[in-house]
Amino acid sequence: MSSAAISAAAHHLVKRAVSGVPQAISIAGQPKNGDDSKEASPVVLAVLVATMLAGALAMGALHYTLGMVVPALAIVEDSQPAVYVPIDGEDDDGVPKNTPGSATDLEGTGPQGPITAKIRTTLKHLRARGGFWAPFRGLAVFIFYFFCRGILISIFSLGASYSHIFARALATIAADVALTALSVTWIHTVISEPSANARVFWKRIPAFRTWKKVVPAVALQSVASHIAFLVPLYLGIALHSFRMDDDSLTKLPQLGKPSAGTAAGSVGIFLLTLALTVLIDIPASVALVRVAASALSPDVDTIVPFDRTFNGKVGPAILGGGCLGLLEAWKGFTWPSRVRLMKLLAKYFAISVAVGAAFVVIFAAEIISFSTKTKLVDGKN
Secondary structure (H helix, E strand, O other): OHHHHHOHHHHHHHHHHOOOHHHHHHHHOOOEOOEOOOOOOHHHHHHHHHHHHHHHHHHHHHHHHHHHHHHHHHHHOOOOOOOOOOOOOEOOOOOEOOOOOOOOOOOOOHHHOOHHHOHHHHHHHHHHHHOOOHHHOOHHHHHHHHHHHHHHHHHHOOOOOOOOHHHHHHHHHHHHHHOHHHHHHHHHHHHEOHHHHOOOHHHOOOOHHHHHHHHHHHHHHHHHHHHHHHHHHHHHHHOOOOEOOOOOOOEOOOOOOOOHHHHHHHHHHHHHHHHHHHHHHHHHHHHHHHHHHHOOOOOOOEOOOOOOOOOOOOOOHHHOOOOOOHHHHHHOOOHHHHHHHHHHHHHHHHHHHHHHHHHHHHHHHHHHHHHHHHHHHHHHO
């Protein structure tokens, strides 16, 4: 999905950092020193598995909220709204929701700047409008999309193994295009007021005449995302920084003895991936979100200030207006908005790396601690 592609660089980096965790659990449970009777206790394995699951949930929550929802809102928010008055401005008892100093006082509005200028103000705004779980808005749509996408990729790839990267890339692009309606539904769910999301998501899927206009944007974003991934990957294979097999998409060779050339090549590949993400992937993702947002029904209120006309580029549907064009979607995304989005992504990158590294350290400490205790017990016996 579009905003997921925006955060791909951080996601792949953290995924690489924690990719050895399952192997570590397997090693922890294997016999040592030739004594086949020595095995890790169920308690040890339970603690390790619980740590791994906690880390996966934490990283998943960060990826969805800070890597997908917050960027999507930043992409559509008007940097300089004329007036933004949230609907339902009063509670049932007549007390205004947005009084200064109250729990729902929205920072970042009006003269203070955009709501999405900071992660904290964005999350605070979402919870003020939709409750504690509002940062996870659209999660049901995303999960359904995720499973449907996996099924379609398996069908379209015709059984191609992971080593057949190009075939699976084409299958993924085809799956993304086939699921355009769900992509549009997710974007509309994220940017809409909670009152617009009261119905189950399959009843909110837009009509074919609406989402078919977004198909070119979905195709462009999917192709751009694969270019940003495949070009560095093939370069890494050529430089022997990666190798392929049928069990895994990529494997780093000789991790214990990296050469200077391998290290330099890995750094170069990372920088190339980052450059392609910033120059190709992010603009395509921005265009997709804005094109899909322009197809939002005019009677649906949005949760952030949103210029429905996109600076006059889109007229009302009743007057013959339609979706925003791809080029206009990116060109209309102002430089202040681009800087704001990049700052959010940089913060998400830093937070993800920090949290991922923390869980790796905790997991490694548990492994060392359990191993030490096992040796002490064996020594006493």
